Amino acid sequence: MLKGFWKLTWVETKVFIREPMGLIGTLIIPVVLFVVLGRTLGLRKPTTAVAPPFNLAILAALFIAISAVLSLVAIISIYREGGILKRLRATPLSPVTILGSQVVLKLFFTTIGLGLLMLAGRKVFPGVMQVNVLSFTAAVLVSTASILSLGFVIASLVPTARFAQPIGGALLYPMIALSGVFFPVERLPAFWRVVAYGLPTTHAVALMKGVWDGSGWGAHLGDVAALFVIAAVCVALSTRVFRWE
Numbered sequence: 001m002l003k004g005f006w007k008l009t010w011v012e013t014k015v016f017i018r019e020p021m022g023l024i025g026t027l028i029i030p031v032v033l034f035v036v037l038g039r040t041l042g043l044r045k046p047t048t049a050v051a052p053p054f055n056l057a058i059l060a061a062l063f064i065a066i067s068a069v070l071s072l073v074a075i076i077s078i079y080r081e082g083g084i085l086k087r088l089r090a091t092p093l094s095p096v097t098i099l100g101s102q103v104v105l106k107l108f109f110t111t112i113g114l115g116l117l118m119l120a121g122r123k124v125f126p127g128v129m130q131v132n133v134l135s136f137t138a139a140v141l142v143s144t145a146s147i148l149s150l151g152f153v154i155a156s157l158v159p160t161a162r163f164a165q166p167i168g169g170a171l172l173y174p175m176i177a178l179s180g181v182f183f184p185v186e187r188l189p190a191f192w193r194v195v196a197y198g199l200p201t202t203h204a205v206a207l208m209k210g211v212w213d214g215s216g217w218g219a220h221l222g223d224v225a226a227l228f229v230i231a232a233v234c235v236a237l238s239t240r241v242f243r244w245e
Contacts, residue, residue, distance in 0.1 A: 004093050009101040016071070016105060025067035027113045031120050034060040038125055057121060057131075058208045059181050062201065064113040065144040066176065068106040069151035070168045075102070076155035077164035086245040103148055110144045111137065131212050139211045143204030146227040147172075149234035150200060156241040175201040180209075200230045 017023060034056050079085045088098050114137055154171055158164045178185070178192060179201040185193055196202045203223040210220040217224065 005097045005101060008093065008097065009104055012101050012105050013108075015075075016109065019071075019075075023109075026064060026071060026109050027116060030060040030063040030067065030113060031116050033063060034117055035120055035124055038121075055181065055209065055212060057117065058205060058212065059176075060117050061114060061136075061140050061208060062143075062176060062179065062181060062205065064110055064117070065140065065147050065204065066172050066201075067113075068110050068144055069147050069154075069172060070165060072102055072106055072148060072151045073155045073158060073168040074161065074164045076152070077158050077161040080243060080245060081161045083245065089244045099152070103145065106148055107141055107144060110141065114140050135217070136208065136211045139204075139207045139217075142224065142227055143200065143207060146200040146231040146234075147204065149231040149238070152238040152242065153234050156238055156243055175199050178202065179205040181205045197226075198230075200227055203227050203230070 037056050037059075076085070079088075085098075089095070118133060151168070154168055155164070158167050178188065178196040178199060180196070185196045185202060188196055203226040206223045207217070207220045207227070210216060210223070
């Protein structure tokens with residue numbers, strides 16, 4: 001089973017690399033966004049520049065996670081419509097192996113995207129990105145895994161591959177606005193505040209901010225628990241609604 005898992009993951013890696021939109025969205029666009037906005041806000045001169053109204057690195061990391069999820073939604077929809085999922089399901093590979101390879105692949109490229117983001121931060125904006133890299137990477141990966149679980153639910157509900165990206169974007173990008181990356185969630189009206197706390201992006205941003213400002217994981221165990229609970233709920237829901245054909 002393990003041999004089949006890694007073989008399938010390697011095949012999916014080659015497919016992902018050949019698909020330019022997913023590769024560019026995960027590895028290039030977030031880094032370009034970080035560099036362009038950083039230069040615009042003057043992060044290169046932190047002693048004289050006005051502090052940015054939000055954390056650009058966390059916004060870019062969130063975009064990396066969202067891009068990974070959109071890529072997942074698109075590829076699952078394409079595979080379903082092309083009959084590839086049905087053929088994979090007929091093989092000796094288990095559903096966990098088939099879908100788990102997608103999760104590992106997305107987390108792998110999320111790590112690469114985050115590495116490029118950190119490299120850009122250290123090279124382009126010296127002194128700005130002084131953060132525990134391993135701890136921040138772990139926070140991003142836990143956050144991405146939770147959001148990916150929501151991606152499987154979305155992929156199950158998308159009618160055709162043609163609508164995968166638009167519907168996925170329409171559902172995921174508004175979550176960034178409610179996540180607390182631009183302003184505290186407490187400023188939202190009561191209804192939207194409840195909605196925000198039910199989204200993985202909100203807890204992802206809180207956890208990443210905690211690691212970034214030094215308060216650490218211990219101060220955000222509630223957010224970590226929320227990410228795991230949301231993932232568990234989404235996985236349970238996916239097992240009921242996921243369509244192989």
